[in-house]
Amino acid sequence: MSSITWHYVLKFIITGDAAVGKSSLLIRLTDQRFLTNPDPTLGVEFGSKLISIPDEDKIIKLQCWDTAGTESFRSITRSYYRGAAGCLLVYDVTNRKSFVNTKSWLADVREHADPHLTCILVGNKVDLCDETQDAPAKPRQVSTEEAASFAQQEGILFVEASAKSGVNVELAFVEAAQDILQKIKNGVFDDSRSPGVKLSNQPNPNSLTLEQTSSKNNTCCS
Amino acid sequence: MEFFSQTYVALRGPQGQPQTASETIGRLSDRLSPATLLADRRAAVLALKGLSRDHKQDVGDRALAGLLDVLASDAEIDSDIGKAVLETLIVLCEVDPANKELGFKYTDIVLATEKTVHTLFTLLGDNSFYTRFSTIEYLAILLQNRRQVVQSYFLKAPAGTRNVIAILEDKREIIRNEALTMVQTLVAQSPDIQKVLTFEGAFEKLFNIVTQEGGIEGGVVSQGALTCVDALLRFNTSNQSYFKETQLPPALCSLLLYPYTLPLHEPAPQEFALQFWDDQKAVNAGLVVGILGMLIGTKGSASQEASGYIRCLVEIGLASNAPVRLKTQSLRLLPANMNFPLSEIVVTPYMPVPETNGEEWDRLEPASALDALVELALHGEYNGLDSAKRLKNGLELRAAASTVFENFVHSDEIRHAIIQAMLPVEASAPAPPVTPLLHALASPLDTSSVDLAQISSTHFACLLFAHLLRSSPRAKLSARLIKPGPLHPQQSASAGQFFVPADGASPLAATQAEPDDDEPPQTLLQILSENLSLVLLARSRPDASDGENREWDRVVVGYLSLLSQWLWEDPKSVRDFLDSGGLGTLVEPVNQISESDVLIPSLCAFLLGICYEFNREPGEITRSTIHQIINRLGIDNLVAQISRLREDDRFRAIGPDSIVQASPLVAKPGLPAPKQPSQEEVEIWFDWAFVDFWKSNYYTVQRALPTDPNQLSTSAGQNPETAMLVASLREVIRKQAEEIESLQKRLKEQSTQPNEVPQLQKQVTELTAQVSDSAERQKDLEKEQEDLLVLLDEVSAKRKRDKARLKEAGLEVSEDEADDDEDDDE
Structure with missing residues (x-):
């Protein structure tokens, strides 16, 4: 019986405009399902998931705080930036405005968050651009190239995903987590100082989590 | 020196003449302006602080704005002025009982903008003791006066959460303890603040405090921290899911000294079961138990973690020396849809050694948790040590145990298994040993004197047995066949098998003589009807006192409630009851309704109605026979009798969670005043399940009374056979539905190759x-x-x-x- 269920706990926040699919991304990650008609998030909701990074042979516990995109909650959600190690900055590829706004979201994050925070730009809803029999494709308003070059310019990671089909959702978290692990290796994060990273040092007596761990090992798609 | 001279000058005034206070205050307020020297401002604040107690209104009206400015600009730089200005503001905003308006007024002024609150939350980060301490104190007062305003400002305060967490970690105990009080108000009813503090690691900090203080033995500080944990979790699903992900829930169990990972077959350790308790510890443990209950509630009882918590609560409730209130709380928090294998868990109950003042305990034989639960309901804590006294805590514990039993036997399978255990394996085999429940139920009461302990246990046995039978045709069918073996004293000892024999036998031993005479063993239903008539006789004895009669009434109510639920919709049982002379027993009390209790005639009329309605089996006493009797008693009279139950307080006051009620002995004119019961004495008459049953069915019974004897059943009465037929047909339908489903699936598969x-x-x-x-x-x-x-x-x-x-x-x-x-x- 292995006594370690996870090596690191990483705190993530998910942020971006309202209705770009932040909560759906989280539900897709934690529950492997898709909400067709989610209610708008009020304040902040919590979800967590164990992922494994095979390259590093590490198991990571992601604690994700899914924030509200609505403006009225902005002051509340800001309180969460400081303690996070990673941030998913989400926009909707069929909504240009949500992409344009990522700039101000990013500025907000940079202002309040830990300077070493890893940010990944996530273009959500790519499924809408595929033509299907029951729905015509919705025009894509943000090209992959444009978003990629914006991300490069800002020095953040980038991926396009779909909470509905599940494509690249876990990848987004894994990539961000990998980046954070790299930073930890390089000694950027001082364990005692950074609130977003916690190292496991005591064995976890919770046997149920153990089982989960072993079953999750093979689900990683990176 | 400077301070004194400054103050003196201020007080004396330029002319050297005495001044009124308000003039002085005006002058001092002027000095608060940033234009003056820091030292001058400090002197002015100190002077105002001195004056604020006696001249609250003057200081507040004139100096409040200036004080707030000083707070914003100087407090961070100069801790002396910070302390003074905070203390002055505290005096101004404190709501004193004499003049409530003023405190609220100044609070509102302070809270007119978010500026001051933001300053205060920044000041929390100040490391100087007095600044930090006074800031916490002041925030606590503002929160107390206008919580929601402060809460909304807090969410926008830049360093708010960080500093709140910081004060929870403060090494200086006074600050930390004060912080606990403040945080309790801060998080109240604000999910957003609860979440943001959780995000910043509040749970971990709070648990650190509890651990440092020595767990639940940590007095009021632990209480404060646990109250905070509770406040952060209650009604906040997001935080609950966070909390469950952490390693803190197992830590909760270990606070109670319960090993969270205890395998099902291993007994709970003794250091958990036997602890020294004081009031404060009980309060703290109560908080932990409350949090555990919350976690069970949100998890559903299926998961593995939840069963750990459930076991912990079961152990506290059934096999520990925890205070009664804690036991009751634990049992009440067990989930209603509990599919926890109570009968497979072995618990080890303890008994206090007499005259050791709870310091020495005897370990008793291990028993299944189900047996211990039934025993607890039947006889009370520690095998009925105090069951003769009707103390509130004790009865509430037993009522809670009864509710747990009700929830446990919710599934028909479990009911069936329990009742089967009371039946012989084969028809010819001798009856199995009498179970404690059956024993308590069937033992005839000694009607020569009132034995409170025995009456209580008979009453609780009725309640428990009713849980087994209620609306279950299958259970009723089996229960009809129960023939309790002879209720010998030695068997009564084996009934309380895992308890010290010396205690178990005494209340029952005296009453064993008569059932022996009957050659063929009687069925349970016959015994109950016989017991009922015996008690009714005892009750009508002229020399019985009021208090005694009340006790007999209670037993009668217990029997009648059980019988009503048993005979409902079960013609075969009705037949058995009528054959054993039940009819006469019922008619008597209805017939003479002069000064006696309202309850008994009403319940008798109700049961009579049930007997009439469901007397559908051929037999000696036909519906026509009963119809004549009903006519003689008067249909209107009976209907009215039944309705009167609703008016009785003992019936009306029953709620799902409150079946224990104070016992105000009815003082009747012309009779000697009953012995005044002590404050704590309480009693139980009905449980919610019966009240619910009665309310949903009394109307049917009232309507059934006037119907013609030859008319078919008005309600869709089902005898067990039809019920079983229906069940088997249902089974057939279910199987067919499954078949259809599988065929449809195959069809679909076939049609999936349409190409x-x-x-x-x-x-x-x-x-x-x-x-x-x-x-x-x-x-x-x-x-x-x-x-x-x-x-x-x-x-x-x-x-x-x-x-x-x-x-x-x-x-x-x-x-x-x-x-x-x-x-x-x-």
Whole structure:
């Protein structure tokens, strides 16, 4: 019986405009399902998931705080930036405005968050651009190239995903987590100082989590 | 010195004449302006602080704005002025009982903008003791006065959460303890603040405090921290899911000294079961238990973690020396849809050694948790040590145990298994040993004197047994067959088998004589009807006191409630009851309703109605017989009697969670005043399940009374056979539905290859086209061949002719060809 269920706990926040699919991304990650008609998030909701990074042979516990995109909650959600190690900055590829706004979201994050925070730009809803029999494709308003070059310019990671089909959702978290692990290796994060990273040092007596761990090992798609 | 001279000058005034306070305050307020020196401002604040107690209104009206400015600009730089200004503000905003308006007024002024609150939350980060301490104190006061305003400002305060977490970690205990109080108010009813503090690691900090203080033994500080944890979790699903992900829930169990990972078959450790308790510890443990209950509630009882918590609560409730209130709380928090294997868990109950003041305990025989639960309900804590006294805590614990039992037997399977255990294995085999429940239920009461302990246990046995039978035709069918073996004293000892025999037998021993005479063992229903009539007799004795009568009434109520629920919709049981003389027993109390209790005639009338309505089996006492009796008693009278139950407080006051009620002995004129019960004495009459049952069915009974004896049942009464028939038909339907489903699935699978058919059709058409094509071609060829044959024929005929002509002409003609031709011709 292995006594370690996870090596690191990483705190993530998910942020971006309202209705770009932040909560759906989280539900897709934690529950492997898709909400067709989610209610708008009020304040902040919590979800967590164990992922494994095979390259590093590490198991990571992601604690994700899914924030509200609505403006009225902005002051509340800001309180969460400081303690996070990673941030998913989400926009909707069929909504240009949500992409344009990522700039101000990013500025907000940079202002309040830990300077070493890893940010990944996530273009959500790519499924809408595929033509299907029951729905015509919705025009894509943000090209992959444009978003990629914006991300490069800002020095953040980038991926396009779909909470509905599940494509690249876990990848987004894994990539961000990998980046954070790299930073930890390089000694950027001082364990005692950074609130977003916690190292496991005591064995976890919770046997149920153990089982989960072993079953999750093979689900990683990176 | 400077301070004194400054103050003196201020007080004396320039002219050296005495001044009024308000003038002085005005002058001091002027000095608060940033234009003056810091030292001057400090002196002015100190002076104002001195004056604020006696001249609150003057100081507040004139100096509040200036004080707030000083707070914003100077407090961070100079901790002395910070302390003074905070203390002054505290005095101004504190709501004193004499003049409530003023405190609220100044609080509102302070909270008019978010600025001051933001300053205060920044000041929390100040490391100077007094600044930090006074800031916490002041925030606590503001929160107390106008919580929601402060909460909304807090969410926008830049360093708010960080600093709140920081004060929870402060090494200085006074600050930390003050912080706990403040945080409790801060998080109240604000999910957003609860979440943001959780995000910043509040749970971990709070648990650190609890651990540092020594767990639940940590007095009020632990209480404060646990209250905060509770406040962060309650009604906040997001935080609950966070909390469950952490390693803190197991830590909760270990606070109670319960090993969270304890395997099901291992007994709980003794250091958990036997602890020294004081009031404060009980309060702290109560908070932990409350949080555990919350976690169970949100998890559903299926998960593995939850069963750990459930076990912990079960152990506290059934096999520990925890205070009664804690036990009751634990049992009440067990989930209603509990599918926890109570009968498989073995618990080890303890008994206090007499006269050791709870310091020494005897370990008793291990028993299944289910047995211990039933025992607890029947006899109370520690095998009925105090069950003769009707103390509030004790009865509430037993009522909670009864509710747990009700929830546990919710499934028909479990009911059936329990009742089966009371029946002989085969028809001819002797009855199995009498279970404690059956024993308590069937033992006739000693009607010569009132034994409170025995009455309580009979009453609780009725409640428990009713849980087994209620609306379960199958359970009723089996229960009819129960024939309790002889209720010998030694068996009563084995009934309380895991308890010290010396305690178990005494209340029951005296009452064993009479059932022995009956040669064929009586059925349970017969015994109950006999016991009922005995108690009714005892109750009508003229020399019985009021208090005694009340006790007999209670037992009668218990029997009648059980019988009502048993006989409802069960004609066979009705038949058994009538055959054992139940009718006469019921008629008597209804007939003489003078001064006696309202409850008994009403319940008798109700049961009589049930007997009439469900008397559908052929037998000696027909519906017509009962109908005559009903007519003689008066239908209107009976209907009214039944309704009167609703008016009785003992019935009305029952709620799902409150069945224990104070016992105000009814003082009746002309009778000696009953012995005044102590404050804590309480009693139980009904449980919620019966009240619920009665309310949903009394109308049916009232309507059934006037119906003609030959009329068919008005309610959809089902006897057990039809019920079983229905059940088996249902089973058939279910199986068929499953079959249909599987067939449909197969059909769907078949139809999922729809491409094949058109493909094949296409192929077929293609092939037919090919076939017809080639047939045509073949025809053409045949025709051509025929033509050619004709041509050949013609040619060969011509040749013959030509040959003949050539011959005639005398030319040489090759024979071969001629031969050939001949061959051809042939």
